[in-house]
Every structure is written in C-alpha cells, then in structure tokens.
Amino acid sequence: MVKRILHEIKEYKAAAFLTPFFMILEVAMEMYILRLVGDLVSEGVEKGDLSAIYKIGAMMLISAAVGLFGGIMGAVFGSKASAGLAKNLRKSMFENIQTFSFENIDKFSTAGLVTRLTTDVTNIQNAFIMILRMGFRAPVTVISAMILSFTISPKIASIFLVAMILLLIVMAFVMTKARPLFDTLFKKYDALNASVQENITGMRVVKAYVREDYEKSKFKEGSGGIYNFATAAEKMVVFTMPFMTSVVYTCIVLISWFGAKFIVIDKTLETGDLLSLYGYCMSMLMSLMFFAMIFIMVTMSIASMQRIYEVLEEKTAITNGDDPIYEVPDGSIQFKDVVFGYNKTAEKPVLDHINLEIKSGETIGILGGTGSAKTTLVSMISRLYDVDEGQVLIGGHNVKDYDVETVRNQVSVVLQNNVLFSGTIAENLRWGDKEASDEDIKRAARLACADEFIEKFPDGYNTHIEQGGTNVSGGQRQRLCIARALLKKPKILILDDSTSAVDTATDTSIRRAFREEIPGTTKLIIAQRISSVMDSDRIIVMDDGKIDDFGTHEELLARNEIYRDIYQQQTGAGSGDFDKEDQEGGADIG
Known part of the structure; x- marks a missing residue:
C-alpha cells in the first residue's frame, strides 16, 4: 500500500530526496553549535581567553547561517514534494474513477469518493511533509545527541536512553489503539458528506415539504458523531503529550542533580560539558515530541492511505478484449439467454434468461411496471454492466468483442436522471460531438424540439446553464439531453423515460422527428406513458425481470393482459369493447 502511494511522487522525487538532506544538514549544524x-564556556569564558571566544563565536555564526539555509531549503523542497504528491494522487484517483463501470461505482458512494479526493489526500500530504522534514530531523537529532552525550558522560546519557525507550513504547501502544478510531471517523465523514450533498441537491424538495428542521437535526446528529469519534481519537493520541512533558522535566532534574555532583564532588565533568548536555537533552526530547506529532499525523494518514489505495487499485470490471472491433456495422440488437444480477449472491437475478432480437432501424417501445428491469435491460447494450450469462450482440457481434469507447459512441443513451453541466447550451450539446458545427447543433436541437425555447433566450445557444441545469425546466433539460445524444449520430438511441417531463404534443413531435429524420437509427424508448410507445414498430412488455410479451400495439392489446390493463388505465377505455372484439373474433373463427 505504502509503495503504491509513494509511486505517485513521480516528477517530485528529487525534491523528496533533497528535503531530508537539507534537514540533516540543519541538525548537524545545531548539534555542532x-x-x-x-x-x-570551558575554553573561553572560564579561562578568560578572549581570542578563543571570538574564534568559537565566529564558528557558531557560520554554523547558524548554514543551519538556517538548510532549514529554509528543507521547507521549500518539502512543500514542493508533498504538494506534488497530493496533486498526483488526486489526478490518478480521478483518472481511475473515469474508467469505472457502474459496477465499480456502486462499491463507493459519491460522498466517499469526494472525501477521498479531498480530506484523505490532504491528510497524506500533511503526513508526508511531516515525515520528510521532522521524520528525518527527529531521529537524526536523537541519534546524534545520544552519541555526543555518551562521549561527554555515559552515565548521564543513560538517562536519555531510558527516557527515549519509555516514550517509544507508549507511542506504539497509543497508535495501535487510535487507528481503529480514525478508520471509523473517516466513515462518519463519508456519511456526513453524503447527507450534505443530498440536502443541497434536493433543496427544492426540502423546502417544498418544509423539512428544514429535520435536515438540521440529521446534520447535527452526523456532525455530533464525527465530534465524538474525533474527540475519542484525539484524547487517545494527546495522552502522549503530558507523559512526554513529564519525561522531559524528569530528565532535566536528573541531569541537574547528577551534573552538579559530577562537577562539584567527583570533578569528572566541566561546566561547559553540562551546558552541552542540557542542550542535547532538550534537543533530543523536543525531537521526540515532534516525533509524537508525526505519529499523530501518520496514525490518521494510515486510514486515509487505505481508502485512497482502494480507489487506485480498483480495476474496472469492463475492459477490452485482446483484439477489439472498432466499427459497429449496424444497429441490430440480440439478447441470447441473458442473465444478470447486481448482487451475485441473490437467489433471483434481475434479468432472467432474456431472449430478444431487434432489427437495425426499428423503433422499439419498452413498457413495464416499476422494478421490472427496463433500465437494466438497456444498460446491457452499451456495456454499462456486463451480463452474468448469455450474450448481447450489436451488429452481429458480442458487445464484449468491441472496443468499449466504440460501443458507447455508437449507443447513445439519454438517462432517466438528466444531467447538464455548468457552461453554455452549445458547450453542453457538444458533449455529444466536440467537433459539431453550429448547424449540427441547431439540427439536433430541432429534432429534440429544443430549438423553440433556446431561441427565445436572449443569448440563444450561448445561454449559460447552471450546474445540474437548475435554471431550466425539467422538460427543457430533457430535450437538451436528447439533442446532446443525437449529436453523436449513433446507430442505437436509447431514451430511458426521457420525455416524461414534456407535454404530449412535444413528445409526439420528437417521435415524429425521429421517425422522419433518423430512420436508420435503432431507437429504444422506455416510457411510462403508453402514448409514447404505441406507434413503435414493436413493444417489449417487461415484468419482474422477464419479457412478458413482444409485439405491435394491436397484437399486445389483443393478447397481453399487462399491456391491456395499462392501456385501459391511461386512456380510460372500457373493457366492454375488448370483450366485444373477442366475441366477434371467436364467431369468425367458428
């Protein structure tokens, strides 16, 4: 895991290596001072040698200047390396997320991915710069001070050694206890971010149902959970600070006691040596306190590293084969005994042995109740998911044999939840074809019946769209998304309940434009309104993950109970007419 994270240093390796070099230079100068x-004190002050004082003072000034230079350069290169690592981590994570199939995305919540790209990366950035600077500075300081202390007085230096061992044992113990708390803390962050995102995107609904107080209460509960776990984790970690302070003061008292004894009674230590020992003691113990800060950051960052590692190492479930096909011959579609389930361990699949054949250029309606797997069925065509069993063929070839981008460029999908991005109308439409001319854009808008409202805007196609398309109506948003899909000039066009927010007349105009202007494109229209599909070449009736029937409007009206019930409910037609039809039919046969 650590190796994979550090791999993202890439072009900042030099800065990462130079940082500890300059930090060690700074430590060396401090120890020398x-x-x-x-x-x-020993050679100059006590002996009254003024020349020695000048000479040693000059050496101290030079050493201080070199140490200052080392500290500044260490800070500069450390900041560059840590910020570079954070930048590369975010870039690699985002690029990998773009390759995810829907199956991969289902493993991570949107809020969880946002937290990983922001908070978790920041935690690693902070920990990395601490490790590069203090992580090298502290151990080198401790080791150098320990060695120099032993050269002056092994007995007093032994006090430092015992103190250091005690501190390391305590920090290791606290780390093992604190890490699970930080793991839980970041999950709480995910939940809170999800709540905030849900609240902001659904603000209109919140206000319409006067649920502000409920949302405030939910946010307070989520924020309180973060507070409780953060407090518990910090209490566990901060416990080391008073312990370390106690150790520092104990060491000072012991040095003073034994130092005075060795100077006055035993005559084995000089005053200057005692001053140096005080300095080494404070440097060593302060370095250990800095090490405790590193330990806090590392404890937090380990949980963040694991979460980022999961995203970086997640492999898309949908990939190209060894020799992919880069051209789709036509828009014909076949389902051969297709089985699919979101949960592989579920007793019953979502799509249950689907067999289906659609000719290129046909207009196919798809009808069925909520949960009948209409959307799942069409998701198999553009490989948003891969089938568990069976085959889906486009143009006579298995979709798995095609290049993934080729399939998705030739299968244009207008999803149930229409999404527009911040930018102009023209920029949004060019998602379908970035090279599209102004005439291409206008033609697509005309086919989607979007031109009529676009041209009424003062800025026309340069009208700015807010994020999510919040400054246009639901019907306008749907028509813009249809126009965007048409710009791809696909061989297969899928409308997943994409005209539900437009009026019946506009819906009819869109379908007429499709029939007259793009006759060679295979069109699959999922709808709740039977009027949206009744003039299709054929209609699929879905029920509980199976194809209940497949035929023309007249055929289904005559033989399919589900279709007939929907028709009667939506048109208000009485059942008496159908009974009469059946009786007349029976008389003719007889």
Missing part, C-alpha cells in the same frame, strides 16, 4: 557552546 551545542558542542561549541560547551567549548565557549
């Missing part, structure tokens, strides 16, 4: 302080 502490040694010079002792020499200044």
Whole structure:
C-alpha cells in the first residue's frame, strides 16, 4: 500500500530526496553549535581567553547561517514534494474513477469518493511533509545527541536512553489503539458528506415539504458523531503529550542533580560539558515530541492511505478484449439467454434468461411496471454492466468483442436522471460531438424540439446553464439531453423515460422527428406513458425481470393482459369493447 502511494511522487522525487538532506544538514549544524557552546564556556569564558571566544563565536555564526539555509531549503523542497504528491494522487484517483463501470461505482458512494479526493489526500500530504522534514530531523537529532552525550558522560546519557525507550513504547501502544478510531471517523465523514450533498441537491424538495428542521437535526446528529469519534481519537493520541512533558522535566532534574555532583564532588565533568548536555537533552526530547506529532499525523494518514489505495487499485470490471472491433456495422440488437444480477449472491437475478432480437432501424417501445428491469435491460447494450450469462450482440457481434469507447459512441443513451453541466447550451450539446458545427447543433436541437425555447433566450445557444441545469425546466433539460445524444449520430438511441417531463404534443413531435429524420437509427424508448410507445414498430412488455410479451400495439392489446390493463388505465377505455372484439373474433373463427 505504502509503495503504491509513494509511486505517485513521480516528477517530485528529487525534491523528496533533497528535503531530508537539507534537514540533516540543519541538525548537524545545531548539534555542532551545542558542542561549541560547551567549548565557549570551558575554553573561553572560564579561562578568560578572549581570542578563543571570538574564534568559537565566529564558528557558531557560520554554523547558524548554514543551519538556517538548510532549514529554509528543507521547507521549500518539502512543500514542493508533498504538494506534488497530493496533486498526483488526486489526478490518478480521478483518472481511475473515469474508467469505472457502474459496477465499480456502486462499491463507493459519491460522498466517499469526494472525501477521498479531498480530506484523505490532504491528510497524506500533511503526513508526508511531516515525515520528510521532522521524520528525518527527529531521529537524526536523537541519534546524534545520544552519541555526543555518551562521549561527554555515559552515565548521564543513560538517562536519555531510558527516557527515549519509555516514550517509544507508549507511542506504539497509543497508535495501535487510535487507528481503529480514525478508520471509523473517516466513515462518519463519508456519511456526513453524503447527507450534505443530498440536502443541497434536493433543496427544492426540502423546502417544498418544509423539512428544514429535520435536515438540521440529521446534520447535527452526523456532525455530533464525527465530534465524538474525533474527540475519542484525539484524547487517545494527546495522552502522549503530558507523559512526554513529564519525561522531559524528569530528565532535566536528573541531569541537574547528577551534573552538579559530577562537577562539584567527583570533578569528572566541566561546566561547559553540562551546558552541552542540557542542550542535547532538550534537543533530543523536543525531537521526540515532534516525533509524537508525526505519529499523530501518520496514525490518521494510515486510514486515509487505505481508502485512497482502494480507489487506485480498483480495476474496472469492463475492459477490452485482446483484439477489439472498432466499427459497429449496424444497429441490430440480440439478447441470447441473458442473465444478470447486481448482487451475485441473490437467489433471483434481475434479468432472467432474456431472449430478444431487434432489427437495425426499428423503433422499439419498452413498457413495464416499476422494478421490472427496463433500465437494466438497456444498460446491457452499451456495456454499462456486463451480463452474468448469455450474450448481447450489436451488429452481429458480442458487445464484449468491441472496443468499449466504440460501443458507447455508437449507443447513445439519454438517462432517466438528466444531467447538464455548468457552461453554455452549445458547450453542453457538444458533449455529444466536440467537433459539431453550429448547424449540427441547431439540427439536433430541432429534432429534440429544443430549438423553440433556446431561441427565445436572449443569448440563444450561448445561454449559460447552471450546474445540474437548475435554471431550466425539467422538460427543457430533457430535450437538451436528447439533442446532446443525437449529436453523436449513433446507430442505437436509447431514451430511458426521457420525455416524461414534456407535454404530449412535444413528445409526439420528437417521435415524429425521429421517425422522419433518423430512420436508420435503432431507437429504444422506455416510457411510462403508453402514448409514447404505441406507434413503435414493436413493444417489449417487461415484468419482474422477464419479457412478458413482444409485439405491435394491436397484437399486445389483443393478447397481453399487462399491456391491456395499462392501456385501459391511461386512456380510460372500457373493457366492454375488448370483450366485444373477442366475441366477434371467436364467431369468425367458428
């Protein structure tokens, strides 16, 4: 996991290597200055040697300047390396997310992915710069101070050694206890972000149903959960701070006690050496306190690293074969004994042994109750999901044999939830074809019956669309999405209940335009209104993941109970006429 994360340093490797080099240079100068302080007292002050004071003072100034340079350069390169790592992590994660199939996306919530791209990456960035700077500085300081202390007084240096061992044991213990709390904390962040996102995108509904107080209460509960776990985790980690402070003061007292004894009674230590030992003690223990800060950041970042690693290593479930096909011959569609389920362990599949054949250029209506798997059926065509069993063929070839981009460019889908992006109307339509001319855009808008309202805007096709298309009506948004899909000039066009927000007259005009202007395109229209599909060449009736019937409007009206019930409910037609028809038919046969 760590190796995969650090792989993203890439072009910032030099900065990452130079940071610890300059930090070690800074430490070396600090340790040398502490040694010079002792020499200044022993060789200069106590002996009254003014030339020695000048000489040692000059060396201290030079050492301080070199150390300052090392610290500044370490900060510069450390910031560059950590910010670069964060940039590359976000880029790699985002690029990998773009390859995800719907099956992959289903594993991660939208809020969870946003948290990983923001909060989790920031945690790693902060931890990385701490490791590059303090992570190298602290151990080198401790080791250098320990070695120099032993050269002056092994007995006093032993105090440092015992203190350091105690601190390391405590920090290791706290880390093992704190990490599970941070894991849970980030899941709480995901849940809170999901709640906020849901509230903001559904603000109109919240206000329409006067649910502000409920949403406030839900947010307060989620925020409170984060507070509780963050407090528990921080309490666990902060416990090390008073312990470390106690160790620092204990060391100072012991050094003072034994140092005074060695100077006054035993005559084995000089005053300058004691000053150096004080300096080494403070440097060593302060470095350990910095190390505790690193330990806090690393504890948090381990949980973040795991979450980012999951996204980076997630492999798309839908890939190209060894020798993919890059051209779709026509818009014919076949389903051969197709079985599919979102949950592979479920007892019953969502699509249950589907067999279907559609000719190129046909207009096919798809009708069925909620949960009958209409949307799932058409998702198989553009490989938004792959079948579990059986085959889906386009143009006589298995969709798995095609290049994925080729299939999706030739199968244009207008989804049930229409999405527009911030930008002009023209920019949104050019999602269908970035090279489309102004005339192409206008033609697509005309086919989708969108030109009539676009031209009424003061800026026409340069009218700005807010994120999500919030400044246009639901029907206008649907027509813009249809126009965008038509710009791809697909061989197969799928409308997933995409005219539900337009009036019946506009719906009829759109279908007439399709029939007259793009006769060679295979059109699949999922609808709740029977008027939207009744003039299709044939109509699929879905029921509980199966094809209940497939035929023309007249054939289904005569023989299919589900279709007949929907027709009667939506048109108000009485059953008496059908009974009469059946009786007349029976008399003719007899």
